Amino acid sequence: MPSAPVQNDIASSNDGLPPRSVFSSRLGFVMAAAGSAVGVGNIWGFPTQVADHGGAAFILVYLLMVVVLAYPMLVAEMTIGRMAQKNPVAAMGSLSDKPFWKKTGAIVGVAGIITLSLIISFYAIISGWLLAFMLEPLAKLTGMTGLASWLTSFSTSLNLIAMVAFMALTIHVVRAGVSNGIERWSKKLMPMMFILLIGLVAYIMTLEGAEQGLTMYLKPDFSHILEPSLLVNAMGQAFFSLSLGVCAIMVYGSYLSEKESLPKTAAMVTALDTSVALLAGLLVIPAMTVAQANGVTIYAADGTLLESDTLVFTVLPALFNSMGAAGSIVAMAFFTLMSIAALTSAISMLEAPG
Secondary structure, rough: OOOOOOOOOOOOOOOOOOEOOOOOOHHHHHHHHHHOOHHHHHHHHHHHHHHHHEHHHHHHHHHHHHHHHHHHHHHHHHHHHHHHHHHHHHHHHHHOOOHHHHHHHHHHHHHHHHHHHHHHHHHHHHHHHHHHHHHHHHHHHOOOOOHHHHHHHOHHHHHHHHHHHHHHHHHHHOOOHHHHHHHHHHHHHHHHHHHHHOOOOOOHHHOOHHHHHHHHHOOOOOHHHHOHHHHHHHHHHHHHHHHOOHHHHHHHHOOOOOOOHHHHHHHHHHHHHHHHHHHHHHHHHHHHHHHHHHHOOOOOOOOEEEHHHHHHHHHHHEEEEEEEEHHHHHHHHEEEEEEEHHHHHHHHHHOOOO
C-alpha cells in the first residue's frame, strides 16, 4: 500500500493552535502505532492465554473480538486524535460544546493518562529485567560470571539501575520528536522484531518436543468456547493488545496526516499487531513443551500452567541453559525481542501526555 507523500515534521493545526508534529508517511505511523500495540503482553500474555483456554478455540474467539470490537475502537480513537490534534485531555474535552460533557471528556482524558502512568511505573521495572536478561548471555560468554549472576538476581540495585537505563532509552527516543524519534526508531525496531521472532520460531520448531506444543496451539478444544473466562480474557487481550482505552493511540492519531485513510491505516496496525501475537504463540507454546521434554517444569502442582512471568524469567531461561553454547545466542535473541516490544510500547506511554 503506498505511503502518503513525505511531509515536514510540523503541520499546521486548526483554530489558531500551535503547529503540531506529524508522521512523515503512512508506513511511519503504522510502524509506530503497531509498536505501541505490540508489547510484552503480546509475546508472553497471548500464548499463555491460548494454552489456558482451549488452544485454537481461544484464538478463534480472540480474532472475532479483534474484528468486531477492537478494530472499530481503534478507528474511533485514531479519529478523535486526528480530529482534535491535541493532547488527550483537550481532545476528549473538545468532543462536545456542552460544559458538562466537556468536563466529563477532560476527566476521561486525565484518567487515561493516570492509567498510563500507573502502567509504565511497573512496566519500566519489568522492561529493565528484560534488558538485564538480554545482557546476561553476553556477560556469560565473555567470562564475567559475577556480572551474569547479578543481571538475573532481581536485586534492588539491579531493579533500579535497569529501570533507569530503560527509561533513559525511552526518554531519548521521545525527546527526538515524532519523525526523528518515534517514527525513525519504529521503522528500525519493528522489522528487527519480526526478523527475530520468525528466526526464533524456525529454530524452536527443529527441537524435540516442539510438535506437541504446535498441536496444543493449533488444535481447538471447543469445550472451552463458551466459558465466560475465555470470552472475557479474549476480549481483554484484544483491547490490551491494541493499547485501547488509555489514550496512546489517540495521541498517535493526532500526528496522522489528514490525507491518510483511517480505516485502511487502522487495519494495517491491527494486522501487524495480530500477526505478532500469533507468531508469539508459535514461539512460546512449542518452547514450553520443548522445555518440558528437557525436564523443565511448566505446570504448577495443581496442574495449571505456570504464570507468565515464571515462564519468561524461569522456564525459558532453564530451556536456554539446556541448549549448551547455542542457548546463549537464542537467549540473547529472545530477550532482545522482548526488550524491543517493551520499548516500542513504553515510547507511546511516555508520549501520550503530549
